[in-house]
Amino acid sequence: MKGAQAIYETLQRAGIDTLFANPGTSEMALVRALDEAGTIRGVLGLFEGVVSGAADGYARMAGKPAATLLHLGPGLANASANLHNARRARSPVVNIVGEHARDHVALDAPLTTDIEAVARPFSCWVRTIGTTADAGRDAAAAIEAARSLGGPATLIVPADVAWSEGGAPADVPAGPGVRRPDEAMLALVAGMLREHGSRAMLLLGGSALGAQAVGAAARLAAATGARLASETFNVRAACGAGRPFIPKVPYFGEPAEAFLAGVDVLVTVEARPPVNFFGYPGRRGVPVHPSTQVLQAAAPGEDGAWLLESLCEHLGAPAVERPGMPTPQRPQGPIDAMALARAIAHRLPEGAVLCDEAITASLALPEVLAGAAPHDHLDLMGGAIGGALPLSTGAALGSPDRRVVCVSGDGSALYTIQALWTQARENLDVTTVICANRSYAILAYEHLQIEGKLPGPRAVPVLSIDRPPIGFADLARGFGVEAVTVDSAEALDDALAAAPARRGPFLIEAVMAPMELPPKA
């Protein structure tokens, strides 16, 4: 068989059946092989950032890798910001990137670049297939790397490797499985929790935020007094009614320091010790107090869920009654961050997947959502703006029986707005809420933090997106997605109430009330 077929056959053997694609000429044999291989489904994105962000969302929800198909170095570069986010999410993604035919590379044709160099900063594994005979084996290695290393593995496929005969599929070796912390660690953590009580904090990430795991965490908290927290941004957190409310480490350094004050021991479970998102003049970069002892109970990628269950056994932590959080009510008045959060919480369908990149507008979301119907909350993991719309697109394909709600800042949404078209094409049940505050609101605040004053007349034009106002409902319709614009909390609530009954994507442009900047921290 051809090299391209060998690659797809290898993907199929590993259970990978979805290929987010934006191909070009150098990938034509890989496009052709979609017809030949038979079970790989190609999903087109109009822009490569949609492709990579969708692969991230798919992997988070389906629990298995998606593949991407990208065109040479520039196509891979366009995908890279959301590959960065996928890498920070530890989402397994198998990038298949076309390269010129091997004897064409040296000619330095216009599209020639050093694709391996483009791939490395955003991949956990990179390889160029040398010969068609290696195509299946190298594809298997890429899948194995994406799974075991947790992140994008980039397989570069010269066009002639793909179009030539001589390929053979390969099986992906069963990996060693997810590593579990050992008994000594269990005993150590149990002892710490017992000893430090409310001066211990369990910082959860990864699988430790799954529905079962957060239940175990709540039992540990009740039994020992330990505080629970999650990372500022989480891959997939089980939230809502019946689950414990686990506060996030605050985004900004000063409230993060306050949040972490009084913690004698910080036990990390699939979480990284907190660092501030950015450095600021005169502030240290780590909000954890120097006197706090940090104990890594489970590294990212290890089995933190198992650890929490085992700790419950070890400590004999009994089942707990979950305190009911207030049931969200219909909000009223202008749409500010709180009204937005309330409307979303009020109308969130049970089992929904919430993709959150609302930045300043989502500050109130987690706490208000604690009383909403049970759902999964997916954050932007790498901070590279433009993740949420693609993420929700892939999440919908990775969990087709669940409603997806995407909450995005207006500035954020515009990096990868093309995702709406893929939602329409695939008829995905995604409700997108655009928080239209018509500015990069976070940046005006950051300007105040760093420079001590608000932006002046020459700086405002690179921080505001109000002139002309962007018509998100028009943009949505242009991409084939129905849309409404609302400017009151009641109208937002009504629109959200109507959304789940629809089939296919829907967009709500929520025109936000002008935000008051917080005083300088």
Place this chain on the structure above:
Amino acid sequence: MKGAQAIYETLQRAGIDTLFANPGTSEMALVRALDEAGTIRGVLGLFEGVVSGAADGYARMAGKPAATLLHLGPGLANASANLHNARRARSPVVNIVGEHARDHVALDAPLTTDIEAVARPFSCWVRTIGTTADAGRDAAAAIEAARSLGGPATLIVPADVAWSEGGAPADVPAGPGVRRPDEAMLALVAGMLREHGSRAMLLLGGSALGAQAVGAAARLAAATGARLASETFNVRAACGAGRPFIPKVPYFGEPAEAFLAGVDVLVTVEARPPVNFFGYPGRRGVPVHPSTQVLQAAAPGEDGAWLLESLCEHLGAPAVERPGMPTPQRPQGPIDAMALARAIAHRLPEGAVLCDEAITASLALPEVLAGAAPHDHLDLMGGAIGGALPLSTGAALGSPDRRVVCVSGDGSALYTIQALWTQARENLDVTTVICANRSYAILAYEHLQIEGKLPGPRAVPVLSIDRPPIGFADLARGFGVEAVTVDSAEALDDALAAAPARRGPFLIEAVMAPMELPPKA
């Protein structure tokens, strides 16, 4: 002064006053310095590919560098596809990329990447500023590199370098100037042209396609019988009535080989010897016949315009009457590639700047445009799709007294559609024509070339953009740009006739007649 101010002051001393920007928190001191420095104008792009493509277009028209302001590694990655195009265009661009504060990098905060590694594949020069005292000097070195090497120079600015005091501006040393071929080369080329007559070809690129230079080339052709040609894609070519029609080397290998057949000597003037854009099974990658002698008379970046004038003197080539090309007439019927070309040629305003990324729809353009009003023709140089809308945005800012007409494929336009908003915000006189054939038409043809058959039912979904159809007029309105949709050549002609009288941007969605695929080459 602060490091950020030192950088801007250095830009100003070098005559750089336009900063295409999409900043984030790590660039806040550089945003603040826009207010402090006073004369640098920030132009916001909603997506970084708009920023870098606009810088390319600005540089091509203004003849001096534009600067960009980008946010960390992911922002730079988003800009990279159009930086690739700028590099292939040899457009001087000074990228200013923010980095975390120096003591924050080691903390591996979520947005941390190896920015130098991200920059290198698409930059001709890369440096991270080490201390605030170096900020001005390093900015000067970046400007010098962008000018002398011809392409993007990437200056990475740690946030604390930018916000700290202790910077000083620097002057950019006057470079050695554009290198001119020597007398021996002049004599050699003159002898070749005399000896080989119509079996010699002058292949022109760069400044050798300027208005003066093409006149000289026409004199040389008339005096010696030599054929004239330009590269398949050109940075900026003077075209239209009163200028010679200089055919391009065809895009596909087979017609390119036919075009170059019978050429004994190929004299390149700021042009690279042709290579095929892609490799194909069973076809060599270079269309130049092995028996053709290639003589590089002026390397890219050398003074090819001067060479052509000097050759005229050397050969005593007299002035020539330019044969008038047919004046374009109003086209009729459905919009196919020929009708599109005729309407554009018919209505192109004198002195217009034409940005061309219409791919299959633009095959007929160059020849038909030969009879249009005099204009500059700007191509996509690196093949990274999504160049034309940003390019036209920057071209309009770089030549504010000229009307810009952008002709883009629908697939192409969707990579960087956000450019329309910057056109609206800056009230730029850009007319965008979207060639809406609702497919990646070039790719269906490439599939046929490489695989010998048309795409099948599982491949078509990753090659077609017809379901749902994209409403470009809606998208334009969403970004604040007036728009019409036309589906006849007459209506297209009318819309183009009305466009130049408008102020500000305008978009015409031209719904194309279904294209017949050419038979397999």
